Amino acid sequence: MIQENQAYQVHKLFRLQYEPAQNAWVLLYPEGMIKLSESAGEILRLLDGERTVAQMIAELQARFPQADTLTEDVTEFLGEAHAKKWIC
Amino acid sequence: MPKSGSAENSINPPLWLLLELTYRCPLSCPYCANPVDLGDPADELSTEDWLKVLEQARAMGAVQLGLSGGEPLLRKDLEVIVAKARELGFYTNLITSGIGLTNKRLKALKDAGLDHIQVSFQSADPDTNDAIAGKRKAFETKQELARQVKAHGFPMVLNFVISKQNIENIDAIMQLSQSLEADYVELATAQYYGWALQNRDQLMPTLEQVRTAEAQVNAVRDSQNGVGPRFIFVTPDYYETRPKACMSGWGNIFLSVAPDGRAMPCHSAALLPLSFPNVRDSNLKSIWYESELFNKYRGFDWMPEPCRSCDEKEKDFGGCRCQALLLTGDAANADPVCDKSPHHHKIVSAAESAAACRNGETLARTVQNSQIIMQTRV
Numbered sequence: 001m002i003q004e005n006q007a008y009q010v011h012k013l014f015r016l017q018y019e020p021a022q023n024a025w026v027l028l029y030p031e032g033m034i035k036l037s038e039s040a041g042e043i044l045r046l047l048d049g050e051r052t053v054a055q056m057i058a059e060l061q062a063r064f065p066q067a068d069t070l071t072e073d074v075t076e077f078l079g080e081a082h083a084k085k086w087i088c
Numbered sequence: 089m090p091k092s093g094s095a096e097n098s099i100n101p102p103l104w105l106l107l108e109l110t111y112r113c114p115l116s117c118p119y120c121a122n123p124v125d126l127g128d129p130a131d132e133l134s135t136e137d138w139l140k141v142l143e144q145a146r147a148m149g150a151v152q153l154g155l156s157g158g159e160p161l162l163r164k165d166l167e168v169i170v171a172k173a174r175e176l177g178f179y180t181n182l183i184t185s186g187i188g189l190t191n192k193r194l195k196a197l198k199d200a201g202l203d204h205i206q207v208s209f210q211s212a213d214p215d216t217n218d219a220i221a222g223k224r225k226a227f228e229t230k231q232e233l234a235r236q237v238k239a240h241g242f243p244m245v246l247n248f249v250i251s252k253q254n255i256e257n258i259d260a261i262m263q264l265s266q267s268l269e270a271d272y273v274e275l276a277t278a279q280y281y282g283w284a285l286q287n288r289d290q291l292m293p294t295l296e297q298v299r300t301a302e303a304q305v306n307a308v309r310d311s312q313n314g315v316g317p318r319f320i321f322v323t324p325d326y327y328e329t330r331p332k333a334c335m336s337g338w339g340n341i342f343l344s345v346a347p348d349g350r351a352m353p354c355h356s357a358a359l360l361p362l363s364f365p366n367v368r369d370s371n372l373k374s375i376w377y378e379s380e381l382f383n384k385y386r387g388f389d390w391m392p393e394p395c396r397s398c399d400e401k402e403k404d405f406g407g408c409r410c411q412a413l414l415l416t417g418d419a420a421n422a423d424p425v426c427d428k429s430p431h432h433h434k435i436v437s438a439a440e441s442a443a444a445c446r447n448g449e450t451l452a453r454t455v456q457n458s459q460i461i462m463q464t465r466v
């Protein structure tokens with residue numbers, strides 16, 4: 001379960017990077033690449049091991065005030081990312 | 089800006105760049121995928137040539153970089169190449185036998201920004217390992233080295249080429265991988281090109297051996313609870329009835345450069361009777377988009393029957409051109425692994441012949457054997 005008062009970071013098996021040729025954020029890992037959706041990229045790039053999930057959601061909410069289910073969307077995505085070991 | 093309708097609009101840029109930095113190697117594995125013609129080390133590209141290739145490929149959008157060989161550590165400029173690649177934004181994968189990877193070089197590679205190291209092992213049993221590799225103490229060296237790789241914080245993939253010689257020890261191989269704390273473990277039978285084709289009868293495990301090993305791998309996976317290495321088991325396509333989607337299609341995502349600068353859509357393609365553009369003479373962009381070679385089997389228009397009218401062609405691209413050439417005599421034919429191919433019986437009989445082979449003596453991948461084979465071919 002994702003805790004809102006906890007800080008996460010991208011797992012060290014992965015490298016998060018913006019790829020101009022893909023016009024997307026990607027996760028790079030040994031001999032592979034995951035192309036991220038725009039929202040997934042925006043979320044992952046805020047994970048620095050210091051910001052808590054709650055702080056991150058507040059930042060995103062300020063940037064995207066029209067998004068009304070942001071908390072659920074972010075925690076759901078982070079849950080999936082955690083299960084796939086993209087983040088820890 | 090490319091004009092509309094130009095090649096660049098319909099062709100994907102390469103995502104994967106594989107640099108075979110040298111065919112020199114301290115080991116002599118009989119399953120080696122290098123061409124039987126190991127060429128002349130004097131023809132290897134210079135450091136500047138390799139750096140130029142990196143720049144051109146990255147500008148086109150390539151992002152995964154494999155550095156292999158032969159043994160890439162034999163290039164003294166490996167650290168320079170890694171540093172440049174990392175600076176350009178590549179994810180850098182070093183594919184090595186581990187021989188020659190000292191602590192000092194590991195540190196230098198870490199400092200240069202290397203992302204990941206793949207170490208090949210031949211077996212979990214020291215004697216079998218060293219016999220297959222053709223080098224004494226190879227196992228000991230690799231085991232120590234694998235520990236150092238993890239100690240330096242690299243993600244580590246272990247690669248075991250599975251053959252008759254080691255398939256019955258697959259449990260021990262998985263235990264070794266767990267104790268070395270590998271992140272991923274590839275347990276793959278050889279692809280039978282190059283040296284591996286010469287040794288196919290001696291190497292290819294029987295269907296029964298493959299099924300047993302597969303069950304052993306599944307049992308370990310089930311007991312892992314998500315902890316420990318991720319095991320990837322790849323069976324020989326000789327036991328399938330549909331081919332693999334080789335390279336995800338010719339000239340679609342993959343670009344490989346041989347030690348002497350020949351650019352190819354796959355590192356095995358050197359065996360095809362085609363002429364290869366060279367990075368010394370042309371830039372990668374024109375090689376990828378415009379060369380005759382890269383357009384030869386691109387897309388679907390080149391296909392003869394049965395692939396041409398087959399509704400599975402977008403899934404497997406008709407399989408592997410090298411396998412088609414080696415087994416049917418024409419690289420444009422359907423990969424004979426496919427049971428719609430009129431040549432499929434050749435795959436079946438090759439598997440039978442390997443199953444009947446009791447002689448374990450393989451031909452070592454050595455410069456001397458390469459010269460003998462090349463002379464008899466001329």
Ligand code: SF4
Pocket residue numbers: 113114115116117119120121122157158159185208453
């Ligand atoms: S497979 Fe063996 S012989 Fe071939 S390049 Fe790799 S380590 Fe060298």
Ligand code: SF4
Pocket residue numbers: 330331394395396398399400401402404405406407422423426427428429
């Ligand atoms: S006929 Fe060709 S395209 Fe169809 S499944 Fe076989 S190899 Fe693939």
